[in-house]
Amino acid sequence: MRIGELAKRSGLATSAIRFYETKGLLPPAKRGLNGYRDYPAETVAVLAIIADAQQAGFSLEEIKQILPADISSWRHEELMDTLRRKVADIEAMQARLKESKAHIESLIRLIEAKPDDMGCRENASRVMASLGLSKGK
Amino acid sequence: MRIGELAKRSGLATSAIRFYETKGLLPPAKRGLNGYRDYPAETVAVLAIIADAQQAGFSLEEIKQILPADISSWRHEELMDTLRRKVADIEAMQARLKESKAHIESLIRLIEAKPDDMGCRENASRVMASLGLSKGK
DNA sequence: CTTGACCTTTAAGCGTGCTTCAAACTTAGC
DNA sequence: GCTAAGTTTGAAGCACGCTTAAAGGTCAAG
Numbered sequence: 001m002r003i004g005e006l007a008k009r010s011g012l013a014t015s016a017i018r019f020y021e022t023k024g025l026l027p028p029a030k031r032g033l034n035g036y037r038d039y040p041a042e043t044v045a046v047l048a049i050i051a052d053a054q055q056a057g058f059s060l061e062e063i064k065q066i067l068p069a070d071i072s073s074w075r076h077e078e079l080m081d082t083l084r085r086k087v088a089d090i091e092a093m094q095a096r097l098k099e100s101k102a103h104i105e106s107l108i109r110l111i112e113a114k115p116d117d118m119g120c121r122e123n124a125s126r127v128m129a130s131l132g133l134s135k136g137k
Numbered sequence: 138m139r140i141g142e143l144a145k146r147s148g149l150a151t152s153a154i155r156f157y158e159t160k161g162l163l164p165p166a167k168r169g170l171n172g173y174r175d176y177p178a179e180t181v182a183v184l185a186i187i188a189d190a191q192q193a194g195f196s197l198e199e200i201k202q203i204l205p206a207d208i209s210s211w212r213h214e215e216l217m218d219t220l221r222r223k224v225a226d227i228e229a230m231q232a233r234l235k236e237s238k239a240h241i242e243s244l245i246r247l248i249e250a251k252p253d254d255m256g257c258r259e260n261a262s263r264v265m266a267s268l269g270l271s272k273g274k
Numbered sequence: 275c276t277t278g279a280c281c282t283t284t285a286a287g288c289g290t291g292c293t294t295c296a297a298a299c300t301t302a303g304c
Numbered sequence: 305g306c307t308a309a310g311t312t313t314g315a316a317g318c319a320c321g322c323t324t325a326a327a328g329g330t331c332a333a334g
Contacts (some may be wrong), residue, residue: 053239
């Protein structure tokens, strides 16, 4: 499969695929007589894994460590450490998001709860105060 | 308070604070006779809010919309929309993280479950297969 | 045999969020 | 008065993850 086809199947731009190759995320593709890259069908799955991992918050550098071009270069403990660290990262992120969401939701409720007889500016002050700003101005 | 002091109290670099000013996240600071910026104590809280919002995944542009320098420029509906959109974003992110975490954890279990009599390379193939790669090589 | 789609490379550009640098001025302590 | 720390500005630089551009080779259809 040539790069355009792979791009279509993976949903990535050809430029992104070449970029991954230069960055070592993909092994240098086999070339045809014309110099064109020629990919095995499998590469679609590899690209999907890369996209998944990115989604999960891995940087390309991390993905490169996790998904080495040379499968035999797997260093078991290092890989496991990376994975476990990432789970911890995700958990930390989840906790932060939960807090942030609660924070924003309470902000929404606070703003919505403006008494009908309160003006906008006054309500704004009230909201600002709740954020920890003292300026009632 | 001068910028160095504000930096200490907020935990940000002076360069970041000036950067926020150029980006419109902070109103242009009042200047002393010497031209030095002079901040009210309140700015510490504003910076904390910015940091919080960033933590929650808001870009500086978004924060700028949410936290206008001029409090009277609040456009109620627009703000509420932004907040509600962000809650939705956070929820989407939470769902993705949950999936990613499950994915990684099952990967960890899979790798750990290597039968004692299976070699590393063979286990690697098994793991790769589970990721959707067919190459048993 | 030309047109147009697809491929190649290297290099430069982009958006985000800052940091660093250079050159100059102010201020604080001794 | 001297020195060191703090501040000013604008411009350039950095890291990440790509995209875009330029200049050209390849290939299939008509």
